[in-house]
Amino acid sequence: MTHFSDRVEQISISGIRKVFEAADEDAINLGLGQPDFPAPNHARRAAIEAIESGKADSYTENKGLLSLREAIADKHRRDQGVDLNPDDVIATAGGSEALHIAIEAHVNEGDEVIIPDPGFVSYDALTKLAGGTPVPVPLREDLTLDPADVEDAITDDTAAFVVNSPGNPTGAVSPPEDIAEFARIADEHDVLCISDEVYEYTVFEGEHRSPIEFADTDNVVVVNSASKLFSMTGWRLGWVYGSSRRIERMIRVHQYVQACASAPAQFAAEAALTGPQDRIDEMTETFRKRRDLVVDGLEDIGLHVPSPKGAFYAMPEVPEGFTQECIDRGVIIVPGEAFGENGRGYARLSYATDTESLRDAIEIMRDAYDAVV
Numbered sequence: 001m002t003h004f005s006d007r008v009e010q011i012s013i014s015g016i017r018k019v020f021e022a023a024d025e026d027a028i029n030l031g032l033g034q035p036d037f038p039a040p041n042h043a044r045r046a047a048i049e050a051i052e053s054g055k056a057d058s059y060t061e062n063k064g065l066l067s068l069r070e071a072i073a074d075k076h077r078r079d080q081g082v083d084l085n086p087d088d089v090i091a092t093a094g095g096s097e098a099l100h101i102a103i104e105a106h107v108n109e110g111d112e113v114i115i116p117d118p119g120f121v122s123y124d125a126l127t128k129l130a131g132g133t134p135v136p137v138p139l140r141e142d143l144t145l146d147p148a149d150v151e152d153a154i155t156d157d158t159a160a161f162v163v164n165s166p167g168n169p170t171g172a173v174s175p176p177e178d179i180a181e182f183a184r185i186a187d188e189h190d191v192l193c194i195s196d197e198v199y200e201y202t203v204f205e206g207e208h209r210s211p212i213e214f215a216d217t218d219n220v221v222v223v224n225s226a227s228k229l230f231s232m233t234g235w236r237l238g239w240v241y242g243s244s245r246r247i248e249r250m251i252r253v254h255q256y257v258q259a260c261a262s263a264p265a266q267f268a269a270e271a272a273l274t275g276p277q278d279r280i281d282e283m284t285e286t287f288r289k290r291r292d293l294v295v296d297g298l299e300d301i302g303l304h305v306p307s308p309k310g311a312f313y314a315m316p317e318v319p320e321g322f323t324q325e326c327i328d329r330g331v332i333i334v335p336g337e338a339f340g341e342n343g344r345g346y347a348r349l350s351y352a353t354d355t356e357s358l359r360d361a362i363e364i365m366r367d368a369y370d371a372v373v
């Protein structure tokens, strides 16, 4: 008799997807986790040229085109000051695959992976798929992850912990001293820190730092992606970097599940990384204005909103019944518990949508709030 694996039976379709499926067609969608900007024109052109010239017809190296990996290494040299060898980079099918191969290569059956709660949905699911046990750690009042809580959660079975700053679903940005602490914890406890930095460029207050800048050992691997950096979610191009021995293990997984990232997307991402970067500031400025609009609007309604310092999400505390009331009234927001038990009592709003829709959504949320309190 056929059966399904115990691993797959432990996970289910993400709560975000369920909300979308239940939504009305003309609803205002504040559930989306993707920037509402076109991909940079030079990225699109590079893909078109690669396709037309036939350069994108073949498999690339498993790790990805050398020229792309050089562009990625340059980016991280420039932004984090890390001395990165292009051989220690794997181009992946989005940050999603990068997280998958990082966890698959480092987590044994029964190992624990410490994850932020609320946190991005993949950390829990990918840990379970690898046969590991997610260990959710609640966040501080301001929705940042406290390094002391991570340290307290470490046991003999801990294989890894995940840091995600700027964070989804919280919009929180960890201060540099916390990022340095995460590196110390990875070094001292000899556990892997998986640093998910896909929102790196969207920071309004504070600064983005990576644990890899502070670590003395090779116990940090970094996940990043063209998706949110350059508004290229549909291109499915991300990457992971770390020490050679870690990359050598991750490439074993990547080789069999993916062979190589899509060639047209690799050409596009290389152009995005090496071409004009003005779009990034434009996106961040736009998100900052929308953040202010949304936070002011929510506070005016009477909701408490931990001030998001990055990404494009706000996570207000909401009264019982509020999220459903918003959805019923045509504003799609995601219940906090979709991101972990400690997300209960919150909702996630994405402001990757136009200002007019955001204004309309705030008025509808005001009515929804009045209806439930």
Ligand SMILES: Cc1ncc(COP(=O)(O)O)c(C=O)c1O
Pocket: 033, 093, 094, 095, 096, 097, 120, 164, 167, 168, 196, 198, 224, 225, 226, 227, 228, 233, 237, 238
């Ligand atoms: C925190 C975080 N990490 C990783 C990803 C994966 O993104 P992608 O696979 O599009 O690069 C997402 C997407 O929403 C995310 O929010």
